[in-house]
Amino acid sequence: VSFIKSKRSELIQRMTKTTIRQIVDELFEEDVLNSEEMDRIMCKPLSQDACRLLLEEVLKKGSKACDLFHQFLKKHNSYLFEDLQETSIFLSVTKQNLDSLTEDLKDLYLSSCFQKFHPLGGDIDIIFDLDTTFTDTVLLKKNINNCKLGELNLHTLLDELKNPCIIEGEAGKGKSTLLKRIAALWASGNCPALTKFRLVFFLSLSSVRRGLYETICEQLLREPYSMKKATFMEALWDLKQDVLFLLDGYDEFMPQASLEIDDLIRKNHKYKNVVIVSTRTESVRRIRQFGSLIIEVGDLSEASACSLIKNVLDCDMAQSLLLQLDESSTMKELMKTPLFAVIACAIRMGESNFIPNTQTALFSTLYDLMVDKNKYKTKNVAASHITQSINRCGDLALDGIFDHRLNFQEEDLLDVKEEVLLAAGLLNKYTAQRLKPVYRFFHKSFQEYTAGRRLKELLTSKSKAEVTRAHQYMQKIDTVSKITNEYRNLLLYTCGSSIEATGIIIKHIAGVYKHDSLKEFSLIESRQSIPSIEGDLSKNLENSECGETPKATNLDCLVECSISFFYESSSKSILSKEFEEFFNNKSLYINTLSIPTYLFDFFKYLPNCLSALDLIKLDLFGNPPPSVCEGVDELSGQNENHMACKTYIPEKAVSLFFDWSQVLNTLEVTLANFQKLNKKDIKYLGKICCAASSLRLHVSKSAGITGELQNVLETCKNMQELIVKATPLTLQDEQQIVMMEGLKTLYISNLQTERLQGGFVDGMCNLVNIEQLTLDNVRMTEADAKKLVPAENIVYLKKLTLLHLSRLITIGEGMSDIVEAASREASVLEEIKLINCCLTDSALKILAQNLCNIQELKVLDLSENNLAEEANDSLTRLVDNITALTKLTTLMLPCGSDVGYCLPRLSAQLEHMPVLTKLGLENWGLTDADIGILTTMMEKENMKGLQYLNLAKNSVSSEGWLSLFKALRELKELKYIDFSSKEELQPNPELIKELGHLICNLPLLLEVRMLKWQLDEHDLRAINNNMKTSSK
Template sequence: MATQQEASDERISQFDYDFLPELSAILGIDAVQLAKEMEEDQQKVQAKMRKGYNSQMRSEAKRLKTFVTYEPYSSWTPQEMAAAGFYFTGVKAGVQCFCCSLILFGTSLRRLPIEDHKKFHPDCGFLLNKDVGNIAKYDIRVKNLGSRLRGGKMRYQQEEARLGSFRNWPFYAQGISPPVLSEAGFVFTGKQDTVQCFSCGGCLGNWEEGDDPWKEHAKWFPKCEFLQSKKSSEEIAQYIQSYKGFVDITGEHFVNSWVQRELPMASAYCNDSIFAYEELRLDSFKDWPWESEVGAAALAKAGLFYTEVAQGEAQWFQEAKNLNEQLRAAYTSASFRHMSLLDISSDLTTDHLLGCDLSIASKHISKPVQEPLVLPEVFASLNSVMCVEGEAGSGKTVLLKKIAFLWASGCCPLLNRFQLVFYLSLSSTRPDQGLVNIICDQLLEKEVSVTEMCMRNILQQLKNQVLFLLDDYKEICSVPQVIGKLIQKNHLSRTCLLIAVRTDRARDIRRYLETILEIKAFPFYNTIFILRKLFSHNMTRLQKFMIYFRKNESLQKIQKTPLFVAAVCAHWFQYPFDPSFYDVAVFKSYMERLFLRNKVTAELLKATVSSCGELALKGFFSCCFEFNDDDLTEAGVDEDEDLTMCLMSKFTAQRLRPSYQFLSPAFQEFLAGMRLIELLDSDRQEHQDLGLYYLKQINSPMMTVSAYNNFLNYVSSLPSTKAGPKIVSHLLHLVDNKESLENISENDDYLKHQPEISLKMQLIRGLWQICPQAYFSMVSEHLLVLALNIAYQSNTVAACSPLVLQFLQGRTLTLKVLNLQYFFDHPESLSLLRSIHVSIKGNKTSPRFDFSVLEACLDKSQAPTIDQDYASAFEPMNEWEQNLAEKEDNVKSYMAIQRRAPPDLSTGYWKLSPKQYKIPCLEVHVNGIDAVDQEMLEILMTVFSASQRIELHLNHSGGFIESIRPALELSKASVTKCSISKLELSAAEEELLLTLPSLESLELSGTIQSQDQIFPNLDKFLCLKELSVDLKGNINVFSVIPEEFPNFHHMEKLLIQISADCDPSKLVKLIQNSPNLHVFHLKCNFFSDFESLMTALASCKKLTEIKFSDSFFEAVPFVAILPNFISLKILNLAGQHFPDEETSEKFAKVAINGGFQKLENLNLSINHKITEEGYRNFFQALDNMPNLQELNISRHFTECIKAQATTVKSLSQCVLRLPSLIRLNMLSWLLDADDIALLNVMKERHPQSKYLTILQKWILPFSPIIQK
């Protein structure tokens, strides 16, 4: 065993680095880098974990129990890990060997846990089969030694002598002290940790910390004379009553098991029996007929013990023994273990499931609390009448057959206490059948001589040594009378019964039960266990299967019963190369097998699927996943029909009324999709209308990406020539429907059943708020792919094509969309698009913002002084900075392992040759990469050549232009836009840009370089319409531009910065010559002729966006020309000053008079000259701005406004008059609890209540001064 130092310093790698490149291709990440990071993290965790031998985990059953909280998503089962010596530590996914302390954090499809154990710790004593105290899973405490105590009974009568026998007591049993054992009458045998009572000869082992030797002695050998001399009968009875499991079982039941050995004849002396001791032999004569001429004492002295098998009763004994042998042969036969699941394939049978332990919970009939159990605990608890309940196909039959097989094989000592085990299927019985007849029909190949009378005698004699495993129970009135009597009058026969019953049928036997075993969902690791057994030749497919369900965690629940696993196997056997959605394939396969299995009742099954589909569809759109009797009746579902229970589960326990659920939420969605297609495909108008009604419930594009995503995938997989065009039409109109955009909402009821999509919906909502264009592009592409899948699946592409063409008009989609078959079949549709977006990302990251610079810039002496009531308006920067840094690190770590495969140009549009139709506009977005490799260059050359116009957007990517020179040289006439940010152009790159004859837009930002060649030669860009310059430092662009440039008449966008000493005439002239100007940003400290600038701007009637930065702004002349800008959408006056209330009121009147009808963004921040009263008047007047989405009225933290209630009320009323507002920035407005409550009430009433964000908290490197 490893020392603690060795274990903590040990570094191991479970990853197969030879396989990781293949995994990288599947996952789209750098699996090698990820593996190294995970190993580093695991090493840190491992160093903190306990090391050394763990005696508390030497029991395999206890190790198995630790996995109750283990994540089901694993390629190793708990049974495999516990058998290999591991227990679950609860730290991440770590498992640890009880013996050598080896810690493993990962699992492998290609290797078993025992193989990794041998690989990393081949010298582990457990692996070498040394005596390290391992207790096998099904082992029992009662031992059966083959020899007496050396020296006989008299030698160990003294406790001191008994204690002396423990000199070599094993290290792994130190949890129980020898003095305590010797006091209880035990002597160490020298074999493992087995001890033997000097008086009764009973042997016990498997001692663990916390065991009470007196309690164990009393439980297993209650008639021991020594025990009875030391403990009162009440104490012994209390010991037995408080013992967990093995009710009414003693050591004798195990020692004399027929399964373990041949039962000795009455006159035979067997030295491995507890009856080797005269006292116990004499005790066996307690029921000896005293009228017999032979005395019991004499018989016991002669070495005989009483078996209650007198000559007249010998027949039942011999018949029982023969029956035992025949039953064991039956249960170990292939015919018993092989039962096809779903009638799908002879390759997939129940014996593949025997190696899986089902997930089982136990509950007392009068208590709602459930306790998870592992199989050894289940076997120990078998007593009286118990039932195991579960859904249809949950594995009840498998469990019962596993018990029968384990008993018959003799490899499960826990079951050896049963002399006879009868597995009987009640579905194959008749009410009038006798027990012998049932047994012969189902289990025995030949008739047996045992009669019904003899069978009753056997049951009477063996009592709780007989176990009945009753399968397919329906109701008490339908079972044979003899079985019913065993259930109802079990207190007379005292046999053990385990009844398998479907969850909805357990009610009428509950009165006879004390304990119910419930089969829970089939763990996902069992699914992998079976698939690995059957498809070990195709590990890549199995790997993809696991990855799919990791990415779609909610769908793991569809594998909740072995039947769904059988459906997966059936599909894989039938379609070995099918790459379709795994959940779709599973559900389709399951339904196909149901119809194959029920050919005789196909019409009834079809009607059942239809009515259940109606219930599923109605429930899905009302976010209902649990139903009652009334719901089923309304949908026409027959709750008593067996076929219904192939689709649904019924729950009756602890309920006044039964409830119903579909086999999984995803399965409900699948059936709902089937029903929707059926309705839309119907010839009946009322069915079509109902289908359209349900279809229109999908009224938000966001929901198609999130909550309704799986449902629509199922719909797209179900072909229908009638339904296809209807669904395609509805989906493609969602994005353009204004009402659908207002339905971008989270359905809280749905999230209760799909909580994992909550984060996804938050991210999508955030994308919509921050960058609506990106949101529209994303949902547009999603809906297009979905619609085309439906069109092709239903063979209605021709009928759907006009809808698709209309949808494509003016869209921006990503490059991968062109891989769709539609663009090969209809390349002319390309001309309708606005653009195609392609993204090229590298691993370079922008440096993290240094907040210490901000701290140095801000004067702590200016910290505001506020009342305690307003402290919530400020937040310390250090905590916020730390949280931000952690998030940035997580993002960087994630981005670092991303493996960005180059675009695939092998399918769809790219198969066309020649390419008659070209991409209208190609947007190339480049970030964090200095150069491309040869493969990417060739791809760009191909894509450039297929594009009419090319736009380059480069960020933090110096040298990129030079690296793609060959592509640009071939397509320079197509480049119409170049946006350059945070990079320095080389002289060669500047020269290359100047050769682009069709450049219409040039943007330069985030650099201190003055672009020596570009600005003096701007007049060479004869087509230039957009110029944006935002350089660091005091750079005067207009001082170096050529004289002819201001004469250009086609400028549409101008974002410029000029210095105070600049001649303003060039800029004014350029504006005067630009009647089509849409966007104007000016950054300037001083503008000598502001009036002329305003006059020039007033002539630009098409302006949609204005932004003024720095201190040149004059409010009065600007407000005067505002009514000219009727198309204005964004007005940013951050940091500018309104000199008086009159000017601000004039500004508001412009809005009232309809001047800001199209305005979407209004920024009035840092306007410190506006008083609180001025703001209040402004709020009261502001109106008629239906499209305003963002309003900024923030102030500097030194200029806080302690808002009065009337001002806050005016603000609330103002916001309610802005129906599209989703962001209100109001830093430095000090609000108390009442003010905040008023704003929250306003938010609830606002049309954008779910999305309206109020930013009110400053984040500063120092805290405000709290005024007492």
């Protein structure tokens, strides 16, 4: 009796089902147990439960039954009997015992069978080495309230180790590898923090079915082991904190299978051995209360991910993958999860089971691995329930994308087998410090992939109901901005999952583009992206062109998206017709700092689409930044010194265009920040430019091109547009420019060198086909102006539709000659901008007199010119004759002394100009009385289409602005307003309130400027709240 009572716990843990069955049969034959008692014992599925019931029955029967049990145990399991009786010859722990055990463990941890492993499961013959693949992840220290306290690395963790330590993390974060690395470090003796441990045991809890000693023998040593259980347990008791247990995978552990191992964690005070246990996030709730130190496994750093890739792959494969990471911010983000990095490496290794190198391939491989590898966890669940749960998981992801949800509740999973999704790792469960659990996909991108996979199934389904449901989702993606931003990844993964689905999506995108008002939507989207007014009073728009830049950006993004969808689908030429219809008359932007791989496939498989494009924009940079993954240059054997002797124009750009046999419509090439241009660069540039029938060349901040521009222009045939910004020109450069008779657009800015005899000023008359001329901040004298428009030869002005002159502050009276030449005869001019360029009274009178000759004019911008006392007569003449310009949409007037008196006359004239959309009265000295006139003007029907209003640098009080704001509320097309004050303005609360209403009532408003308004934090908060309300 005493034996059974004293050894009861060990008997329950160590007696196998076979031993129990043999003893029960013996006791039945001796009439100790009847048939009913025997059946009750043997029906227990777990050996522990069966043994527990057997011992209870034997103790009930008395001492004779106990003696028989004792006898039969010795007969059928003498090893266990002797061990429990402590009759083994190894009755005490000796130094020899421990040395032998330590040596066995270290030999194991340093052996190939422990160091080398199959990261994707034994079914796939890809082997990684622990020593080369392990890289430090970010470890986050947390308190009991689940708050992050700071970051640690592995060595810091071991230095600050507390007992027990819980390592939590989502699937694929590298928890197992971390624990195995600790074991290997201990065996190597290279980690000082681990030398204090005499024994280290790494145990995989997923396969535990027996007691502690038996599990260690089974997983790490051999059976039977030379050290008996009693001796081993005595060693654990004696060594206490000199023993480290690394328990991996508590989420897959069944505590009833081994109470001894569970007690290591829950009753650590009993054993006093040091324990580090890993578990997935959804299971940490089971042991979180017992942890003295809780660590969450975070992401790999970018450097660590690159290091892992270089260690696993050979040089060429690693370089290829690192370059792919450089091209995709999404891929770089994904590589922070170790499992993603491992799968990406596996795909690069060319395993035949894997599909091509796309983001979808990464997720598809991961998805299939997670579902297949974890089937054993749900073997008791019906296949139909598993299929239903996985489909429902896709629906959950899809609904979450459209509802902007990353967190899901228990009620969302009512019709799902939760254990199926958790076991497969498709969902993670979070319970720490929550009343109700929260479920999430382990990565936002994985949710997008799962949603895309499900959307593909619905789009290509044979069920009408599912197809209808798919189209209901697609109808929610009804604007270009939603395609390029909000739902881009969803569509990407849908295309990557099916060529058939790709065709459907491209047709949908074409339909959205056709029906979506791009310009209007771009403006609204730009407005919604305006930062908080407390940090920035306005959104700076380039050139303040009322939405033209956002429109172009949206179009570029749409084209880029569509090409990435093509590449992701791996459709090659299969969908060439569908793509050609979409790309027709659109533009493509290429940045040579990072030419994505998919462009080469686009050029190769869809040449018809390239020919259909209206414009390709190519940006070339003289000083490219270093690669994000520093290892790329290192792997390719390139360094800065080596690059110095190479070309600045990348060979990838040359091969992209020169190796292509067809002709592009229009190519726009930008050269930016070139401090040097080699002969080979010029040759490369010629090869690129010959691919287009029409060429545009933009040069910006490139001192290295000075003196070489003439050679560049000689190689660039069919040039129709030349823009030179902040780049000095030699005389030879200027002469080459004016020799290009086919040039239609010339733009030169920030050129402050002296105009030499024979330069572009003298030769401008050769450009007989010029249509657009812009000179900005160019050093020009009055004599230069006369050369620019010689009276005897103004043929080159005949085709001019755009004349922009700005910041020509040294031109003097020469502006009169230019205005005279541009307007004295009937012309096709549509835009005249003379901004801050010494506009004089005489020049303005000439312009006013000749307005009848430029009746095609749509834009007249004379802003930032101060005529001082001479303004009265000349400005009056201009206003009186302005109605001759019936097509005028933009009117920006100069300022001067007392020009406000022209306002009533201007108000009357504007009644006859119904197409006006932009009006500027900057620095007109307007008072409250003038604002009253302006308010009346704004209330008239002809002003309803006004989009741009500049009233900056005027002297208006709060009361004056208040009356105007109420009138402006009805101008629903307004996108830009400038209320900046000439003097400091302290707005009253009523004005601030009305400003909020104005912002809220103008749906297309992009920018409001209020320089010199004294706004406190309350004013800013009120305005900002109205902006947020308006955005909604």
